[in-house]
Amino acid sequence: MKIRDHWIGAALAACWTFGLAAASQAADLPPLSHSLTMQAPKPAPPLKLKDMEGKTVDLAQFKGKVVLINFWATWCPPCRREMPSMERLSQAFKGQPFVVLAVDVGEDPDTIETFISQLDTTLTFPILLDTRSHGMRAWKVAGLPTTFLVDKQGRIVASAIGGREFDHPEIVREIQKLLRK
Amino acid sequence: MRRLTLTLLAAWPLTGWATTHSVDPETGLATWQTETQGAQIRLTQISPDQIRGFYLARGFSPEAAERYARECVFMTVVRNIGDTTIHHRLADWRYATADQPRRAVRGKPAWDALWKRMGVGESARIAFTWAQFPATQTFAPGDWNQGMTAYSVPRGEVFDLQVVWRAGGKAHGGILEQVRCADENS
Numbered sequence A: 001m002k003i004r005d006h007w008i009g010a011a012l013a014a015c016w017t018f019g020l021a022a023a024s025q026a027a028d029l030p031p032l033s034h035s036l037t038m039q040a041p042k043p044a045p046p047l048k049l050k051d052m053e054g055k056t057v058d059l060a061q062f063k064g065k066v067v068l069i070n071f072w073a074t075w076c077p078p079c080r081r082e083m084p085s086m087e088r089l090s091q092a093f094k095g096q097p098f099v100v101l102a103v104d105v106g107e108d109p110d111t112i113e114t115f116i117s118q119l120d121t122t123l124t125f126p127i128l129l130d131t132r133s134h135g136m137r138a139w140k141v142a143g144l145p146t147t148f149l150v151d152k153q154g155r156i157v158a159s160a161i162g163g164r165e166f167d168h169p170e171i172v173r174e175i176q177k178l179l180r181k
Numbered sequence B: 001m002r003r004l005t006l007t008l009l010a011a012w013p014l015t016g017w018a019t020t021h022s023v024d025p026e027t028g029l030a031t032w033q034t035e036t037q038g039a040q041i042r043l044t045q046i047s048p049d050q051i052r053g054f055y056l057a058r059g060f061s062p063e064a065a066e067r068y069a070r071e072c073v074f075m076t077v078v079r080n081i082g083d084t085t086i087h088h089r090l091a092d093w094r095y096a097t098a099d100q101p102r103r104a105v106r107g108k109p110a111w112d113a114l115w116k117r118m119g120v121g122e123s124a125r126i127a128f129t130w131a132q133f134p135a136t137q138t139f140a141p142g143d144w145n146q147g148m149t150a151y152s153v154p155r156g157e158v159f160d161l162q163v164v165w166r167a168g169g170k171a172h173g174g175i176l177e178q179v180r181c182a183d184e185n186s
Helices: A002-026 A076-093 A109-117 A136-138 A169-180 B002-010 B048-057 B064-071 B107-117 B121-133
Strands: A037-043 A048-051 A056-058 A066-070 A098-104 A125-128 A146-150 A154-160 B020-023 B032-035 B039-045 B072-080 B086-089 B094-096 B134-137 B144-151 B158-167 B172-181
Touching: A056 A146, A056 B107, A066 A076, A066 A169, A076 A098, A076 B107, A076 B144, A098 A136, A109 A125, A125 A136, A125 A154, A146 A169, A154 B134, A154 B158, B032 B172, B048 B121, B072 B086, B072 B134, B107 B121, B134 B144
Parallel strands: A066 A098, A098 A125
Antiparallel strands: A037 A154, A048 A056, A048 A125, A066 A146, A146 A154, B020 B032, B032 B039, B039 B072, B072 B144, B086 B134, B086 B158, B094 B158, B158 B172
């Protein structure tokens, strides 16, 4: 019964997310933006969460690297739309001190796995589980998706509210600037 | 600053905005959109069945999902298309039908209290909370959010929605007129 319930739930979720994605396209939702809002550097709140394999990932371990932190959920249409561009961005900076962390809010690994398996793109960056949305609250996130750029010193230097085309030249340029510092 | 917003709220009815209206040929669901004073506001109908499907999949009981499906729910998008930061507060929005007085949009805490009373689990309540349009938000140029807003309006009825925000030290606002609640069979 439990397995059957799980599959029914997964099927419902898939129907909804695909239905909504289709509706989003049909309704011609606003295009993904490509701006970052630069801000005076301020220390990033702590972020220590488990990844999909149950391994703890701590933002503090990435000191010395530029980190892009994206808060998202599988049912959030702009989050889904921006995910492939985040992977392309991650690949573009491969081998450089740059890390992407995608923080999923309130969902379990099975649900996330179902979503990932439906993407044309393979995601190679860590997905962290903010199961009770405490991380979101600590980072004062008001809506999904919200993205922060953290510099090598562990300070928030930019943010973006709403879906983005992350491999847009404007965003790439800002990251390159931070990497040079 | 809050006084400016309140003054604008008291000025109902404000001017109706020039609004574009479109209907998705596949789903039959309608969208109302306006672009004014550096803000883009868009409301797209969500059908009751879509609401049921979404919340059942997030762990709502059929009774709780049905309760929300009784509301008139819209996918709501606010986007900063100008060059000044926009400060949004959903509590400042008002809606009114021809025969009902204007009302505020029910906030997340009130919904959360209802879901707790109905025994909705924590993960389902978290999904509900974050699926709603933010209660407050600061939109820098280029920023935007998408989320659900719900209005207690009977199926198929029309209402006017007064949207208010602050930008550049001033309160701005206007009305999306004749927004129609989705039919049961949309």
